[in-house]
Amino acid sequence: MFSKVLKTYTGRANGFYRNLSQKLPEFTKNVFDVSRGNYNYINDGHIDYFRRVLGTNRVITNPEDAEKYNVDWFSQDSILFICLGVLVCQAGCILETIDNKAATKDLIVPLDLGAKGSCQIGGNVSTNAGGLRLLRFGNLHGNILGLEVVKADGEILDCLGTLKKDNTGYHLKHLFIGSEGTLGFVTKVSIQCPSRPKYINVAFLGLQNFNKALKTLKLLRYRLGEILSAIEMIDYCSMDFIKNVVGQQSPIGDYPFYLLIETSGSNALHNEEKLNSFLEESLQKALVLNGTVANEPNKVQDIWSIRENIPNGFQKVASKMLYYDVSVPLAHYYTIVDDVADYAKDISERVFGFGHIGDGNLHLHIQLKNDLTKEVKSNFDSFILEKIVRYKGSISAEHGVGFTKAKLMDKIKPPSTLKVMKDLKKLMDPNGILNPYKIFI
Numbered sequence: 556m557f558s559k560v561l562k563t564y565t566g567r568a569n570g571f572y573r574n575l576s577q578k579l580p581e582f583t584k585n586v587f588d589v590s591r592g593n594y595n596y597i598n599d600g601h602i603d604y605f606r607r608v609l610g611t612n613r614v615i616t617n618p619e620d621a622e623k624y625n626v627d628w629f630s631q632d633s634i635l636f637i638c639l640g641v642l643v644c645q646a647g648c649i650l651e652t653i654d655n656k657a658a659t660k661d662l663i664v665p666l667d668l669g670a671k672g673s674c675q676i677g678g679n680v681s682t683n684a685g686g687l688r689l690l691r692f693g694n695l696h697g698n699i700l701g702l703e704v705v706k707a708d709g710e711i712l713d714c715l716g717t718l719k720k721d722n723t724g725y726h727l728k729h730l731f732i733g734s735e736g737t738l739g740f741v742t743k744v745s746i747q748c749p750s751r752p753k754y755i756n757v758a759f760l761g762l763q764n765f766n767k768a769l770k771t772l773k774l775l776r777y778r779l780g781e782i783l784s785a786i787e788m789i790d791y792c793s794m795d796f797i798k799n800v801v802g803q804q805s806p807i808g809d810y811p812f813y814l815l816i817e818t819s820g821s822n823a824l825h826n827e828e829k830l831n832s833f834l835e836e837s838l839q840k841a842l843v844l845n846g847t848v849a850n851e852p853n854k855v856q857d858i859w860s861i862r863e864n865i866p867n868g869f870q871k872v873a874s875k876m877l878y879y880d881v882s883v884p885l886a887h888y889y890t891i892v893d894d895v896a897d898y899a900k901d902i903s904e905r906v907f908g909f910g911h912i913g914d915g916n917l918h919l920h921i922q923l924k925n926d927l928t929k930e931v932k933s934n935f936d937s938f939i940l941e942k943i944v945r946y947k948g949s950i951s952a953e954h955g956v957g958f959t960k961a962k963l964m965d966k967i968k969p970p971s972t973l974k975v976m977k978d979l980k981k982l983m984d985p986n987g988i989l990n991p992y993k994i995f996i
């Protein structure tokens with residue numbers, strides 16, 4: 556059982572992970588407030604054991620070779636079967652690989668994100684990844700039909716159902732979706748795959764201010780509701796940043812705010828008529844100042860690449876960047892960016908706001924004048940936490956808690972909720988060996 560887990564994990568060793576780091580990373584304990592628990596240190600006995608179980612060539616010991624597995628972003632396991640719209644695969648499958656497989660059956664994996672070429676479905680499930688089309692497909696709690704999970708004691712938990720309806724007792728799979736590997740190790744996933752939309756239109760719109768963006772959003776939902784698949788917001792700073800750093804221009808010139816809208820469906824004419832009539836109305840009402848639309852795949856991709864290039868561009872100045880991934884009610888969605896820009900004016904170059912506005916999910920990035928220090932991070936954490944609590948948002952929309960936000964948990968969760976979470980952790984993982992330091996301090 557144990558070897559099965561390791562095989563899945565070491566599937567990554569076959570080289571599909573994108574390594575953007577140019578230098579050896581610092582230890583987590585040097586970067587964050589994490590002190591080492593009472594855990595064993597790896598020794599030659601462990602390495603011999605792994606070699607016996609996995610085979611010599613599947614165990615990496617050279618530090619340089621191992622480096623890329625020790626940094627986060629900044630296979631091959633097999634797809635077992637795909638039928639009737641349910642896809643069952645091993646947790647180590649790369650998201651893009653399984654989506655390509657689904658496409659051969661005219662189906663789509665209901666999750667799409669910038670990291671799709673490198674992230675694995677087990678990681679997606681464990682972080683409850685949302686992505687670009689959550690607006691259309693909903694989150695993984697709705698789309699994952701079943702999971703196979705290895706518990707901390709090595710027992711395999713078989714919840715790998717493929718039924719859409721099964722109301723027999725506790726829905727244990729939900730415990731593992733979004734639990735960041737702290738309750739069990741996901742080894743297999745079954746996921747429902749809807750029909751792949753045949754026709755996709757994308758519009759890229761320029762707006763005068765955020766208030767107009769909110770009004771446009773309302774009109775979008777009203778006029779395009781059933782064919783909308785994504786709504787992304789990009790502010791001027793983010794667009795200007797990728798112009799300067801990545802060399803990609805806005806196709807419609809400079810505006811204070813942009814909305815990227817995607818519609819998809821099975822009837823090209825119907826979709827286009829609806830989108831065009833929405834655009835006419837939004838221009839007439841002076842909600843939108845300018846826009847461009849695309850339906851040819853390469854042009855659609857060009858427009859999407861604007862959005863995808865923002866986080867890629869930030870990688871180039873990573874040592875000076877602070878990242879927050881928050882949920883904020885729409886009324887305060889951009890207020891918090893202005894708050895942070897004001898708070899940070901003496902020590903920052905720029906503050907960026909962009910993200911999945913259709914879900915109230917904001918990516919808030921701060922480019923500092925100097926390299927990030929623990930003290931600066933801690934001050935920003937406190938400031939943003941205070942704003943998030945005031946605006947009734949969440950400190951983590953998509954990326955989970957990890958260890959960077961673990962210390963904030965008692966400030967955002969009621970004590971009774973936190974207690975049940977800790978009790979569950981104790982029950983599932985009494986020795987604290989599954990992803991230590993994550994979620995709880």
Ligand SMILES: Cc1cc2nc3c(=O)[nH]c(=O)nc-3n(C[C@H](O)[C@H](O)[C@H](O)COP(=O)(O)OP(=O)(O)OC[C@H]3O[C@@H](n4cnc5c(N)ncnc54)[C@H](O)[C@@H]3O)c2cc1C
Pocket residue numbers: 627628629646667668669670673674675676677678679680681682683684685686687735736737739740741742866953954990993
């Ligand atoms: C360019 C880019 C764009 C992104 N865009 C989005 C987005 O739009 N929406 C969104 O929600 N997220 C987004 N993300 C974050 C993304 O969701 C996560 O990086 C991804 O889902 C994690 O998958 P991974 O395979 O990379 O997992 P890893 O980073 O390897 O792991 C993530 C966590 O899950 C645990 N884990 C991994 N595999 C398992 C397993 N099999 N069982 C149990 N625990 C496991 C790990 O220990 C770790 O705690 C983006 C990331 C990048 C780099």
